Amino acid sequence: MKNSEEKIFEITKSEQWHLDHPGKLSPVYSNMQTVERNGRKCYRFDFPNTLSDYTVGVLKETRFTEIPFHYHTDMEMNYIYSGSCTFVINGKEVTMTQGDICILDADVVHHAAYKEASDIVFNIVFTKAFFKAKFVNWIGKQGLLGKFIVSAISESHSHDKYLIFHTAPSKQELFASNRLESVLDLLIQEHFYPSLYSGELLEHYLSIVFLLLIHSITTDAEEYFRDNKENQIIVTVLDYLEKNYYKDSCRLQNIADTLHFSESHLYQLIKKGTGITFSQLKIKQQMLQAALLLKTTNLPVLSIAEEVGCKNRTYFYEKFKEVYQMTPAEYRGEDQG
The missing domain is CATH 2.60.120.10 (Jelly Rolls)
Structure with missing residues (x-):
């Protein structure tokens, strides 16, 4: 260095x-x-x-x-x-x-x-507040697929209130590992040779380290799920949901046919792997996307409801409040209060 x-x-x-x-x-x-x-x-x-x-x-x-x-x-x-x-x-x-x-x-x-x-x-x-604001909140912002992968993979990293990351790279992860090492090098150099903005730089470097560690968890998915066929199926279903959640054709029977499973068997696999049903997962994905649009666009609420595949206004408001414990308007104005 x-x-x-x-x-x-x-x-x-x-x-x-x-x-x-x-x-x-x-x-x-x-x-x-x-x-x-x-x-x-x-x-x-x-x-x-x-x-x-x-x-x-x-x-x-x-x-x-x-x-x-x-x-x-x-x-x-x-x-x-x-x-x-x-x-x-x-x-x-x-x-x-x-x-x-x-x-x-x-x-x-x-x-x-x-x-x-x-x-x-x-x-x-x-500080714990810094860790929660960065690492924990970023994991919380993952989509259905990302959250499932992070949850499943992190079981192999987490113990009683500590996390271990063995970062020796595979060939596929060499570039990502080098990025992590480079950022940590910058952080250490800032420690030994502080600049006018050292505090801010240390916070930003550590934030990037957290992001790269989250990335390492999610990109471990292929290796982790290689011998776990049920989780491979869940990943396929969640990927299907993230790409098709807004379509009328996004149904359990359709993905079951694609995977050559009976609808009832796939229903049980999904419930076992995620704790909830296909329909509940679809609603979660719709509400995740709706929440994102509420924060990042000026689209009217009804337009957002249609965008995520909810044609019924009452149904959309009811499901959004179930997930976020507030109305869409309250959620949109939350950061402005």
Whole structure:
């Protein structure tokens, strides 16, 4: 990384202290608050200075020592820049290697093993409000197909209040992986060489990282569903719905015929895979599109209803309120109040 590689591997004062006092706990811990969790003393890591002015901060984790069991008052992302590191998170041992990322919620107890000179780990700390506004809300804005894929794939990433992303790329994902690494490099460089707009840049870089992680989840779908035929069928149905939801011909029988299933069998597969029926999924897709048009266009409500395939005004208003707990007019004016 331009201008930063030497800085990244430079021995810090804290690391030099540990080299001079092997096996000893840093004096810094004597001033930290502790709590007992599951019969174990845990340190409380707080970052009042790091997050005093901005919602994102960056720290390089100290090498040549273990990081004892602790928890953070804010959320954090551990990024393995180089080498590897073994963590114990909620009692489970997790080894991460170069390029891997772990997002931990506040209050998750974890421990980091001893790191050698080549093991570089960055802690990117951020507020819970920032994470919700970016990562969680962006996932919530996915269409039916995107939401289903994110939900299904994220089961393999998520644990008890933490998410792990092994970003070693396949051939297909090499470009996306390189983009993620490049953005993280920019974020780290901004940390070491701050500019006038560092706070804003760190927030924007981390926002892009979140988007690329969401992208990595959704593009894992083909690999994840390779041995899961039922989920492959659900993906086909949801793709059909997203492309045809506004048409009168968008019916369960038609997609069942295309897939060579009986209507009743496909009905059961959809209900099992999504928790709701084909008709309910169609309504959700219609209302998702209607909500988008309400926010992004000046089309009259009745025109939007027709656009999404709802010819009956009363039916449209009823279904929209069921989904969003407000009328279309209230939804459109929500951001203006």
